[in-house]
Amino acid sequence: MGEVRKLQKKLRQIENLELKVSLTPEEAVKVSRKKELRSRLAELLLQLSGPQQSHCIVGEEEDKMKRQVDNAAEHLSDHTPAVKLARGDHLEKDDKRKSAAQEEIKKGEVEGQSQSLPDPDAGFSSLKALWEKAKFRLRTLKGHSDIITCVAAVDNLVISGSRDTTVKVWHVPTATEQRNLGGHSGGVTCLHTPPAEYCRQLASALHLSEKERFIISGSTDCCVRIWTLSSGQCVKSVYTFNAVTSLCFIAEWEGYIVTGSDAGKLQVWDWLSQENRQSVNAHLDAVTTLQSQGPLVFSGSTDGRVCVWEVSDGAAKPLNQLQQWGSEVTGCSKLDEVTGSLRLSARGDHIFLANGRSSIRVLNWRTGAMRRLTNHSSTAGVTDCVNQIPGLLVGSCFDLATGANTLNLFSLPQCRYLVSLTSSELPRILCFAAWLTPSGGHRWVTGGRDLTVWEQLPGNFKKRGDVNARRDARLDSSLAESDGDSQEEESEADNDEDEDEDEAAAGNDASDAEEVSGWSWLRCVLQ
Template structure:
């Protein structure tokens, strides 16, 4: 194995060590070597990538394209053959148009609307995101890693390893409440829809307009918090350290929890009684998501299960499909966020497992594709999320320490743009929603908590976020290669080896062949 990949592995290990609560003396020494390893890796990448291509400004690129088109037109417009071909095409088009007009007249003049053009829709969406501007607002108050985030109207709720939840008022970027009560780190939280909050309020005998947030913790408790007062109105002891939670907005509503031992439990929304307990996975259930009458669960072992909600049955969840890590390609998950993360859309489940690509699983057939989320294997994907029509994947560059959000159109999974900002820390959790005016508002968590607020189109000042296009991510959806190089990075190296003494082989050149990709900065 070449020196480049060894350095990438070491940087990956260091990046995960930096998120630990405490470090041993040996681990602290490893962390201190981070900058030295990055410099060495950058030198190797520069040597192996060859001559660098210049940066490309979008405006200049369009100008060059127009010049080329004009020159091509000048060369061909005087050609007799071209003229004849054009005349033939024009005549055929006229005949076709006349035929359509006659058919419309026969049908009483009614015209069938043309179906939307997917390519045109994609170009429009891409153009909107290329022009987007965001303002970033830090929310400071947690003393440890932020593990989960959620939103309710103008409020952001964050859960942290410091055992607390905090409620933030987004318009003023201020802390509104500090919710303390868990005796272990907060691992997950959800905010039920308003209509189910009314049912929950009735069961808990509080005001019908109350909004709630539910939190899970390693202390084996689910706590239900009233946002208006900040009080814990109910606590459910599950006998298992909770690693994930979701809400099923079907029928009367169910709360689903996943444990660090792989147990899945279902709780009635009104009575809060346990209706089902099943050993769903062999390892911790690190992600849960409901989509209509379906529930998706993912495990630290890389496996995924799909469940159907059966209202009125003795056990509300029935397993439809189960796909192991040998199918998903997510074995040996090394995600610093705690394990596998998923986001479902129709038949597709997007999986983030700490690698440079996002796995795309068709949960009906078991077919898996790879969606490139980084321009080299030195990237890390910790979380995936969605807004209507857009998939958002986090990307952390081990070589530079840069964090980025990559946007893809749905359901085509076509690359749109990349959003980044200087000094943006590694993103471990993400939530997205729309403002009343239709703008995007996001919150990202990790070492820091940050609110992303989309600015209006007529906003004259420059935003805090750089919008660019990475050409290496275009046409990035490919069939999954189970033996790809990033999959083999799970094997640990001996950290005591001298990096400079490792022989270089031709695989290094393949690893970094894309290091000279063009980056188009949108201005």
Template sequence: MGEVRKLQKKLRQIENLELKVSLTPEEAIKVSKKAELRSRLAELLLQHSGPQQTQCTVSEEEDKMKRQVHTERLTDHAPAVKLAREDQPEEKAHSKAEVKIKEGEGEGQSQELGDPDAEFSSLKALWEKAKFRLRTLKGHSDVITCVAAVDNLVISGSRDTTLKVWHVPTATEQRNLGGHSGGITCLSAPPAEYCRKLASALHLAETERFIISGSSDCCVRIWTLSSGQCVKSIYTFNAVSSLCFIAEWQGYIVTGSDAGKLQVWDWLSQENCQSVNVHLDAVTTLQSQGPLVFSGSTDGSVCVWKVCNGAAQPLKQLQQWGSEVTGCSNANEVTGWLRLSARGDHIFLANGRSSIRVLNWRTGTMRRLANHSSTAGVTDCVNQVPGLLVASSFDLTSGWNTLNCFVVSNSRGDVKARRDSRLDSLLAESDGDSQEESEADEDNDSDDDEGEDSSANDATEVSGSSWFRCVLQ
């Protein structure tokens, strides 16, 4: 399997190279070999694992049969429902400057059921009956790095330094927001009640909604969605790599920098309340849940913070776990842009590998949840909606992008120290790594491959994949 892992690593590096604005002649040659490498990888997987993992080399009829087998296997071993999707060409979603929206047209919401098996069956039947409509919104001139949703609007941020506001029902562009001098890296939409507070302070209509953007130009900007006006600009002295809004007290904005610094800003006055250097590398993910804030970094570390309302320094660190616990990075190589989604005691981590890592942030226990049928798949983003955990799945062999959906809870999603038997069963089934994935992880962590691959990795501007810093909402 050594050659398989090397091919997977080369394909991963090609994915990273394709994010660059321009390529050197040597890099262009490597990118041109993608189809050849995928074909060779498919042949090797066919030899080692049989035809079930080489979907790109079989006929269309056999392909459909294998997908059915794969779905049944997921149902038997881990309650995962794969969302309906349209087959996509080999070209990656992030390489196009466009936003894709899938809208469910199925019957209403699933009922809350006491029996976990009955609830899963109900949700699975609902997803299978649902019809999805895929809409493509074109307008950006460079890679789209972040997306947020407010009511029937979608706001996208791009490396082209602009934000665009899209009207979902009509699939049209409403506004183009320009003002940043660097690429947009992150977006956050404050809750309506906090928008009303700021609108009142600015003497705007109480129905006004705002969007917050962070950029590599070291600025955070607050925009009105009705007019597209920038009402506030905060200079952070650091390139902003992530941000989130804390819906506690009068409201706070938390920003993460590309150097590992966290900064807290008052929502109404935009004054800096706290600055702390906690991570050793870029803060790539921030999430607030009630009185807790979770931060993750490219260095593989995860921190948990408690919000102290009204305190001079609003964030108090509760726990920190390094890469030796999360397994998301090491000193030699970063495997991906770490993304997280927290629920109760568990933090679901996505960092460019085939499984979702599940960290109990109170005890430091790490488990895994299978998200792909083979180690040729990678997971780069994960998020939760009521009752469901949604994760990306990208197949390096075929280039397919899919979304996997796991039933985890019917709760409101507030942060409390409690356990859920349905989630525990998922974790139990995924506890411990398969020998194949363990070997792949060891190879990715320690083997720097050949010299040319190492130089390609060093030249990469962004460590991502086809779901590149995706926000699932």
């Protein structure tokens, strides 16, 4: 496993290096070895997995089990001696038939009673069958000249932010660019679309149409800007004194904007006046993810720490910390150029965490209990983002060994694996947003190197979709305790440190310091 971990580390570094604006000669040499390293990793994983761990589909596994049962039955019939019944045995045979009939009647009565009780697996089975038949059409929206770092959606519009410093508005039905919002001088790192009722309040204060919708954007230029969706005009700009790496909107009371910085600071801004209400040094490193849920705010950082805050209206300092869990609990330590950054999606008492590993962490933020959800069939997977749709959890998974990217779907609240959606042309997914059409169909948008719209096709659509829906039996395991996973990651971290020492001693990795400093800037831009 030592060589596998070393290869995984090198490939993670290469994948992150490829997201940089420019490469040093040493970095370019490392990137040039990607194909060679990927081939070697795939070879080792195949050897370790064995034939029984080959990429299997549930249907194939069922056929295999049926064949085993049939073979067992044939084996028994070949070795069971034929017994001739005596004349008096027919009475015993009749008694057995009567008993069997009575048992059937009793069984039918019990089944009739049980039919009135809800079957816990019935809903899951129907949902799984529905997604196994799902068809999607993919459309790429061309216009950005650099990495797409964040996406949002309003009605038939998609809003995207990029490292190229622009925010773009797209009309989904026609796949055309409607607005190009230029004004930031640094890469756009985060977006949010406030609810309609809060947009009406700000529109009234600005003497605009009550139907106006707004977009909030944050950037490495230390500014938060508020734009009108109809005209693309910047109506407000707030200077935060720190590069903005994440933001969220609190849809409670008069409304608040919460921003996170590359230095770990959280700031609260009044929605209507844009006045600063509070600044708190919440984390030791960049705040890579923020989400609000009612009066609660969840923050995560590259320091591996997750904090839960309660917002009090009218207080001098609206944010009050309810809970804090460090990297020793979250398992999200060593978030550097190797593993990537932390993303979260909260639901009730649970926070789903994606930290660049092959599994999704599930933290009970009230108790600190941590579990893991399998999101990849081997340790060569990278989970970049996690998101929720009503009744569904969606996790992205990038395969270091093959370069394939997949969206894995899980049912909520059970967290049971449903299906994997993939396409041969699908690039690495760094951000995700979803909404429903008026007819109830799904529309998603994913960003990274490309901006891609996923549109679900109706069930009676005869042509084949652009996405393959399949099931990987190795993801069927439910939530598991995270102890084993933590030990494995600690072992991997130790192995990585040993490798770094060896490479430094040999003088083969002169650009390590540049990578660390470069990624510190990059992860800020990518969030």
